[in-house]
Amino acid sequence: MNTLSSFILNERFWLAGNTTWQDFARIERDENIKLTNPNDLLYVYPLAAIISVVRMVFERYIAKPIGRSLGIQGRVKRNTTRDMKTTATTVSSRSTPIDANQTDKREQVDSNDSGSSVSTVRYPRTSPLAKFSESCWRFTFYLIIFIYGVVVVLNKSWNWDTRHCWLGYPNQPLTADIFWYYMIELAFYWSLLFSQFIDVKRKDFWQMFLHHVATIMLLSFSYIANYVRVGSLVLVIHDCADYWLEVKDERSDSEESDDDDKNK
Incomplete structure (x- = not known):
């Protein structure tokens, strides 16, 4: 076990220069x-488990009511295709020229099958409301964590002079606000990693x-x-764009619902 731990936490991989894990312990002690x-x-x-529970509550009691108030449909619809043989015939006629004999044969086949039932294929679709609620959750989280990140790094010395990201390393105290910034971000992405398999498939x-x-x-x-100083700056830059992308997704879900209403 000690050998495995030493391999995973290899100082030459993780740490800069001549820094060792013992240096971290010594600095904390001294x-x-x-x-x-x-x-x-x-x-x-x-x-991550707590965030997942918060997400379920948010989507059910906040995001979905907002979506319904915007007229976003909660029903799961299905697309029905045309008869597969007719579709294949149409595609073939568009892609290759046909002569009169082929036309006569096609008409004969169609007349023989005119009394048979037309087979259809149904493809499941996802509820626009479900897609909207997921986007709404991500938008809310990204916006809140972005604001939190800005507040956290606003008064940090390395926000105004990036040389402070490295000065004194590794003797750089970890403050509580940076600690929770990292923990919450990591927990959120762990929750997304697993929830992807039960969320709307995109x-x-x-x-x-x-x-x-x-x-x-x-x-x-x-x-x-x-490396949390430079990491905190990267997180703020990363988060500042994400909530705008979710706004785009929410708008797309709303427009999709409007198109469904028009096609009724």
């Missing part, structure tokens, strides 16, 4: 300050899955190595 610790990441998992499913994995890895790396 300076009486709090530095980052890999064990702190254990807080993330119960936080076209960019695997792209977002890889995005969440990469984000978790980068956040964990920067926290363990105590």
Whole structure:
């Protein structure tokens, strides 16, 4: 177990220069300050569970009522395609020229099948309200965490002079506001990583899955190595764009619901 732990927490990989984990312990003891610790990441998992519960409550009692008030449909509709044989015939006629003999044969086949029932294929669709509520949750979180991040880093020295991101490293105390900033962000992305498999399936499913994995890895790396100063700046920049993307998704869901109403 000690060998595995030494391999995972290899100082040459995680830490800069001649810094060691013993330096972290010595600084905490001598300076009486709090530095980052890999064990702190254990807080993330119960936080992720709490965030998931908060999300369920938010979507049910806040997001969905808002969506209904905007006229977004909550029903799950289904698309019905035309008869597959007719569709294939139409595609074929558009893609390749046909002669008179082919036309006569097609008409004969159609006349023979005129008394048979037309087979249809139904494709399930997702409720626009479900998609809206998920986007609404992400928008709300991103907006709140962005505002929190701005408040946190606003009075930090490294926000105004990025050289302070590295001055004195690793002797850079971990403040409570930065600690919770990291823990909440990590917990949120862990919750997204698992909820993706039960959420509305979107076209960019695997792209977002890889995005969440990469984000978790980068956040964990920067926290363990105590690069939280530069990491906090990256988080603020990252979050400032995310809630705008969710606004776009919410608008798309609303427009999709309007199109469904028009097609009734």
